[in-house]
Amino acid sequence: MAQILTCQPIRLAAGAMLLAGALVAGAGCANGTIDPAAALANAFPQPPTPKEAVAMMFDRDDADRRREGINWLSAAPFGGEEVYLESYRLFFNDPDPSVRAACAKALGLHGNVDDANLLILMLEDDNPQVRWQAANGLRMIHNPAASAPLTARISDVDEPDSDVRQAAADALGQYAETSVFNALSRALEDRNYAVIAAARRSLVTLTGHDAGLDPRDWAQWADQQPNGNLFAGQQQYTYAPYQKPRGWTDTIRFWRNREPAEPQPPTGLEVAER
Numbered sequence: 001m002a003q004i005l006t007c008q009p010i011r012l013a014a015g016a017m018l019l020a021g022a023l024v025a026g027a028g029c030a031n032g033t034i035d036p037a038a039a040l041a042n043a044f045p046q047p048p049t050p051k052e053a054v055a056m057m058f059d060r061d062d063a064d065r066r067r068e069g070i071n072w073l074s075a076a077p078f079g080g081e082e083v084y085l086e087s088y089r090l091f092f093n094d095p096d097p098s099v100r101a102a103c104a105k106a107l108g109l110h111g112n113v114d115d116a117n118l119l120i121l122m123l124e125d126d127n128p129q130v131r132w133q134a135a136n137g138l139r140m141i142h143n144p145a146a147s148a149p150l151t152a153r154i155s156d157v158d159e160p161d162s163d164v165r166q167a168a169a170d171a172l173g174q175y176a177e178t179s180v181f182n183a184l185s186r187a188l189e190d191r192n193y194a195v196i197a198a199a200r201r202s203l204v205t206l207t208g209h210d211a212g213l214d215p216r217d218w219a220q221w222a223d224q225q226p227n228g229n230l231f232a233g234q235q236q237y238t239y240a241p242y243q244k245p246r247g248w249t250d251t252i253r254f255w256r257n258r259e260p261a262e263p264q265p266p267t268g269l270e271v272a273e274r
Helices: 008-026 036-043 050-057 063-075 082-091 097-110 113-122 128-137 144-153 162-174 178-187 193-207 215-223 248-252
Strands: none
Touching: 050 063, 050 082, 063 082, 063 097, 082 097, 082 113, 097 113, 097 128, 113 128, 113 144, 128 144, 128 162, 144 162, 144 178, 162 178, 162 193, 178 193, 178 215
16 A cells, blocks of 8 residues: 655644634624634634733733733733833732742842832742742843842752752852752752753853753862862853744744744843953
8 A cells, every 4th residue: 555645734734624613613603704803813812912911910910911921011012011010029929829930930030120029028938830930030130138038949948849949050050159069960860851951051151161960070170170269160141042833823824934043141131251
């Protein structure tokens, strides 16, 4: 029996036919005809206006609407304007953890050096998603006050969630302190490899040296440094901004190439001249 070969254009055409069928099924009018406007509305729902998103954010009775309002605004091109930033700060102690997590995410994206203090508070939250967003946000804001709280978050004794430990280990790559070096070295013995890999990357960034995955090799290297200067070869710390994964619309619009997001230094961290 001959093998039937498929190719990308055929799959795209099939996807388009399925989409068209879904649009037709969901956009019928009373007389049985198709309403193109309704079809487009069903396929591509419009985001709320800024006024609507603000109303959602301050809905006292619905935590889901508060979370969605914060997420819509913080993802918008204008989401970093001061009037919105002041609003995000109000939700760091919201009774709903999903709202607190959205607040931490928004502050990480748009906050200033002082907003790191709110993220530091949220590192102690009972909810791991909030702690993760707080640690992730501290990758994007530089404030020396964050180094000790982040150091506590990479210990599996104090932090049971490996995602939080990984984000904290990553964020610590911007703090050239002996206590940070020692904590990251200990994190190489974590039971989760993602945490180990993040700790190693941060150690390399801080020192300009790669001693591998064995904390004993890092200790030996540290003992050999003149005058105990561990950070003479320190590299510029940057973080990779979040980039939305490719979706089906990106597949259809194959002619549009998406450039990867460029690594950026955290807010408040001076960029070293090269």
